[in-house]
Amino acid sequence: MSKVSVVIRCYNEEEHIGRLLSGIMEQTLQDIEIVIVDSGSTDATLAIASRYPVKIVSIKPDEFSFGRSLNRGCQAATGDFIVIASAHVYPVYQDWLEKMLEPFSDNNIALVYGKQRGNEITKYSEHQVFAKWFPEQSNYRQTHPFCNNANAAIRRSLWEKLPYDENLTGLEDLDWAKKILSIGYQIAYVAEAAIVHVHDETAKRIYNRYFREALAFKKIFPQEHFHIGDFTKLIVANLISDYYHAWHDGVVWKNFLSIPVFRLMQFWGTYRGFARHGVITSELKRTFYYPRMFSRPTHNLGGGVGERIIDYGKLTRENTIEKIHR
Template structure:
């Protein structure tokens, strides 16, 4: 438990059928030098042992019906169930790299003006080479105690509860709810801190359709947050070619080119095809499209319907 002079902390995890990944996350949490005061799991219809594993590790379970799910809504439900002064968000398919992750992520809140802190992300042996290149680009080795842009990521992030109470996460966005929230926090005068020493491994073991799907829904959200953003087909093709070339050079330098010869263009094609499709999207997102965005094939809303309630 935390000492009396430290803010209390609640970890909020959003999950759907994450029994494969959760043991690594919970094992990493148990090793932390600073232990959380509470763990909240927001489950959106798991049919595996996600809930049982989480209950065995003392997590409070909150359920959201699959048809009611959005990233922002599930996060708001988890935050409402949390009791900590600092709300810490991690994906169910991440795990801390070392035992100092939580202490380093929370430390910036010693400054009253800091309302959001986020940490570095990397991958492991399952991570595609191009995804690792993106993580290196987005999450550098150097910390920034006063970041002036709204970039952050709720796979490894913490916010001050009092600030969340002033402004909840956007429940209509198909992604990037973290960026939208951070943008408003900056406008309200809050500070954002990036900690490169609060590192997690983020595992996206995905194939072409799901990578494309991920970038498509994030591009739709990006257009709604920043209405002036565009991506034409020619620009998408040029970005695809440029990034494949850069990835090939980086893979060759690391003597990993042959093993990634096919995966690199496949990943980048899914990334830029999905992004281009997302930026072309107009109007509201249909129920069927939301189903495709949030749930893998074979999961039926009706079969997994759960009441939105809390159980300890």
């Protein structure tokens, strides 16, 4: 049995899937099983994936839900630990998987998730979201259920007892984490298990993402809601924060219009998704919606980082040369 299986959900990810799989091949951890769960890709996603040692599981587009696709992938996986990755992420370091698995030495850890950062096409406000959600400091004793299945790992034995909810419109990870905490297990956040998450969304897609996640949030926490007052307060607070950081980063004019568009779509989608009941718990509201405040980040990656970084430029050149000589 493989010690670790990597489950990747995908749909029309030809631009990104190759980089992720190349990054997995560069990992210091060698005993890796890769499971691709494809929900009807019509581009070259599967052709690219087939160049790598992967197991492909297909589901029909009309059967897709985030939880169902994960359950299918976990069913096909044989590892003791299941690493879950979005098809449009790629690991920064060669020891990404090793760092992700380290907290599982504690038998009480059920779920681990890692840091996410954007790239050059990421909206400026989403860079701020990543920095808020995924800080530079690890936390092996997280007390709230926030996590993110774009870059996470779980114990297969616990998934077998508690599969993902297949009816949610998103946030299946948050739902699973909430249930795990309720039965006495713990969650760890590992900043060193870093990936780059590539989002290049239109305003409509940003709105839709936060709308469906708000629908799911409401089902997970049925007592909660998001008032128009929350919408107003949070959009103003996040605009002030984003412009503050953009000014100090010297990119305020470059992002002058994209910042309000992103935040408007984020919070209008959230408001419309909630539109009905409740009040979000204060701790999760701070995690999901509140801005970064005004402290400036320190980027201390520690010694030896340069040796651990995956050189994707080199991998691309090597793949090109290999194709030429075939």
